[in-house]
Amino acid sequence: MNHGKTRIILLFLALPLTLYAVLVVSPYAQAFQISLTSWSGFTADKPFVGFDNFQRLLQDPEFWRALAHNGLLLVVVPLVTIALGLFFAAMLNVGGSGGKVAGVRGSAFYSRVYFLPHILPVVITAVLWQFIYNPQIGLLNGGLEAIGLGGLAHSWLGDPTVALWALIGVLVWAGVGFYVVLFSAAMQSIPKDIFEAAELDGAGRFQTLTRITLPLLRETVQVAWIYLGIHALDAFALFMVLAPSGGPDNSTMVLSQYLYLSAFQKGNFGYATAIGVLLSLLSLLMTALTFGTSRKKTTIEF
Amino acid sequence: MTTSPQRTRPTAPLAERSSSEAGPTTTSPHRTRPGAPLATGVTHALLAVWALLSTVPLLWALISAFKDNSELFGNPWQLPSTWHADNFARAWSKASIGDFFVNTLIVVFGALALTMILGSMVAYVLARFTFPGSRLIYYTFVAGMAFPVVLALVPLFFIVKNLGLLGSYEGMILVYTAYALPFTVFFLTSFFRTLPTAVAEAALIDGASQEAIFFRIMLPMAKPGLLSVGIFNFLGMWNQYLLPVALNTDRDKYVLSQGLASLSSQQGYEADWSALFAGLVIAAVPVIALYLMLQRRIQAGLTVGMLK
Numbered sequence: 372m373n374h375g376k377t378r379i380i381l382l383f384l385a386l387p388l389t390l391y392a393v394l395v396v397s398p399y400a401q402a403f404q405i406s407l408t409s410w411s412g413f414t415a416d417k418p419f420v421g422f423d424n425f426q427r428l429l430q431d432p433e434f435w436r437a438l439a440h441n442g443l444l445l446v447v448v449p450l451v452t453i454a455l456g457l458f459f460a461a462m463l464n465v466g467g468s469g470g471k472v473a474g475v476r477g478s479a480f481y482s483r484v485y486f487l488p489h490i491l492p493v494v495i496t497a498v499l500w501q502f503i504y505n506p507q508i509g510l511l512n513g514g515l516e517a518i519g520l521g522g523l524a525h526s527w528l529g530d531p532t533v534a535l536w537a538l539i540g541v542l543v544w545a546g547v548g549f550y551v552v553l554f555s556a557a558m559q560s561i562p563k564d565i566f567e568a569a570e571l572d573g574a575g576r577f578q579t580l581t582r583i584t585l586p587l588l589r590e591t592v593q594v595a596w597i598y599l600g601i602h603a604l605d606a607f608a609l610f611m612v613l614a615p616s617g618g619p620d621n622s623t624m625v626l627s628q629y630l631y632l633s634a635f636q637k638g639n640f641g642y643a644t645a646i647g648v649l650l651s652l653l654s655l656l657m658t659a660l661t662f663g664t665s666r667k668k669t670t671i672e673f
Numbered sequence: 674m675t676t677s678p679q680r681t682r683p684t685a686p687l688a689e690r691s692s693s694e695a696g697p698t699t700t701s702p703h704r705t706r707p708g709a710p711l712a713t714g715v716t717h718a719l720l721a722v723w724a725l726l727s728t729v730p731l732l733w734a735l736i737s738a739f740k741d742n743s744e745l746f747g748n749p750w751q752l753p754s755t756w757h758a759d760n761f762a763r764a765w766s767k768a769s770i771g772d773f774f775v776n777t778l779i780v781v782f783g784a785l786a787l788t789m790i791l792g793s794m795v796a797y798v799l800a801r802f803t804f805p806g807s808r809l810i811y812y813t814f815v816a817g818m819a820f821p822v823v824l825a826l827v828p829l830f831f832i833v834k835n836l837g838l839l840g841s842y843e844g845m846i847l848v849y850t851a852y853a854l855p856f857t858v859f860f861l862t863s864f865f866r867t868l869p870t871a872v873a874e875a876a877l878i879d880g881a882s883q884e885a886i887f888f889r890i891m892l893p894m895a896k897p898g899l900l901s902v903g904i905f906n907f908l909g910m911w912n913q914y915l916l917p918v919a920l921n922t923d924r925d926k927y928v929l930s931q932g933l934a935s936l937s938s939q940q941g942y943e944a945d946w947s948a949l950f951a952g953l954v955i956a957a958v959p960v961i962a963l964y965l966m967l968q969r970r971i972q973a974g975l976t977v978g979m980l981k
Contacts, residue, residue: 374877374883375882375883375884376802376804376883377804378883379798379802379883379884379887380798380802380804382884383794383795383797383798383887384794384795384798384810386791387791387792387794387795387854388795388810390791390847390850390851390854391813391814391817391851391854393832393851394829394832394833394847394848394851394852395817395825395851395852395854395855396813396817397828397832398825398826398827398828398829398832399820399824399825399828401828402824402825402827402828405827405828412827455723458719459719459720459723462716462719462720463720475713475716475717475720477720481720481723481724482972483968484724484727484728485723485724485727486964486968486971486972487727487728487731487961487964488727488730488731490908490960490961490964490971491731491957491960491961492908492911492912492914492929492930492956492957492960493912493914493930494912494914494929494930494931494933494934495930495933495953495956495957495960497934498933498934498937498949498953499730499731499734499953500730501937502734502737502950502953503730503733507746508737508745508746508749508946509749510729510730510733510749513748513749513750514749514750517748517750544726544727547723548727549975549976552972552975552976553976556973556976604821605821605822605823607823607914607915608914608915608930608934611914611918611934612914612934612937612938615938627821627823630823630824630826631823631826631919634826634827635919640827643827644824644827644828647821647823647824647826647827648824650821650823650824651820651821651824654819654820654821655819655820658818658819
């Protein structure tokens with residue numbers, strides 16, 4: 372049965388493992404090492420400084436600011452995206468007014484359209500929204516003026532008080548469709564007889580939603596929250612395109628961007644990788660939470 | 674025969690349900706609770722609002738791509754007086770979108786082919802054979818998904834530079850492949866485990882080599898899994914921005930996302946806005962077309978990784 376086993380193992384693993392070791396494993400390993408140096412990037416020696424970079428980070432107001440922005444993203448983006456995603460998914464799948472198990476008319480069309488923004492490459496989304504937020508030619512200001520709300524017009528990305536919220540808006544806009552589809556899949560996997568039993572017991576539409584559908588979706592929602600959290604930690608492309616230097620007065624600076632600018636613009640490679648190490652710890656924490664929650668099964672058996 | 678009550682009955686519940694779903698015009702009041710028509714109306718209004726929010730920005734970009742520069746500064750809701758298809762020609766050649774497009778095709782398809790072949794080879798070996806270190810290899814790949822790529826960026830820049838591959842197609846293809854391997858291996862390993870092995874074992878008894886079994890029997894059987902991962906990787910690679918922005922230093926080799934971002938950041942008052950809108954549309958078209966063709970599979974493929 373195992374004839375030729377050793378040969379195929381060596382043959383099939385040699386190239387991919389080499390590639391992976393050189394381009395993925397080794398940079399990650401080096402990053403941890405570089406974070407302990409004061410390397411400026413283009414010199415041969417990398418002076419070892421221990422945990423100096425991390426100590427400097429703790430006293431760096433810019434770092435705390437970026438971290439706070441990431442913290443805000445970590446809470447607001449999942450909260451809004453999941454709320455909207457659940458709301459639309461519920462309407463599309465169990466919102467039909469007749470038989471409860473059905474969605475409203477046109478569900479397939481809606482879920483297709485909602486997914487569209489999610490499918491766009493992030494940079495395209497970012498450039499598109501750069502146009503929408505543009506004070507001169509932008510759709511948003513033009514739209515507000517058209518409906519008589521011209522007073523609300525803003526320089527959306529230029530005003531430090533609204534810039535971060537403008538970016539959050541884009542993240543939510545692009546994300547909702549994915550979660551509508553994800554929650555729809557989860558809702559459809561709930562056996563129909565549970566809904567039928569509830570209807571026989573006299574449960575209304577709203578009761579069915581809050582007492583049956585949402586509790587059964589708890590696990591999916593938890594995973595979605597953590598997934599969105601990781602995503603928000605790493606919203607690099609969107610932030611780099613919409614606010615290349617960290618926004619007006621650094622009002623939209625996030626950790627991944629601070630890392631990139633510290634390394635490739637200021638030449639503080641050691642310091643930059645220290646930011647990366649902290650960012651990774653946060654990501655790992657989120658991932659550990661994902662595995663923790665997805666292992667736990669819901670208490671309701673079906 | 675076809676008009677007998679027995680034949681028509683199975684469709685009756687369906688007809689009843691869809692008529693009550695129509696909301697205010699419902700004809701089966703006994704199935705509808707009081708207030709439901711209003712609720713259904715509100716439901717549809719809310720769904721329609723989000724549908725507009727999802728599509729209007731895209732339609733606006735599409736229409737703006739046909740305006741001339743002076744019209745762009747007018748009312749954003751106005752249709753162009755003449756539809757300027759020449760914006761697209763200018764975007765394609767003068768703004769280099771055409772070159773970026775070709776570069777993207779080369780890098781994405783090169784990396785996609787390499788990822789699929791290398792990824793399925795690793796996954797197959799890990800799924801089918803136990804050998805010393807197999808679990809370590811599997812977990813090393815899985816761990817690759819947990820770290821943010823931005824952490825690897827600085828050392829990766831110097832590795833690629835020392836290999837002499839900075840700003841080259843080969844460099845980009847290898848790097849894209851390496852970073853797509855973790856998810857590909859993770860997904861395909863569990864997929865290969867689900868495939869029946871009886872056919873492969875019969876072929877082995879008939880004297881086929883292990884490699885022949887993989888290429889002739891197992892790969893064709895794994896087609897659905899390969900397609901799902903393939904779509905996932907294609908979208909991810911077309912989407913890639915962080916890796917090229919750090920490693921693809923030669924402007925002639927820029928990929929679309931990178932080129933588009935750099936064009937948009939150079940925009941000033943005298944800039945060719947119309948061409949930039951046209952470039953945006955050109956860059957979005959392949960992805961949207963693919964989505965419209967494979968909508969169901971893409972939605973399933975992208976969500977499956979999360980529900981597992």
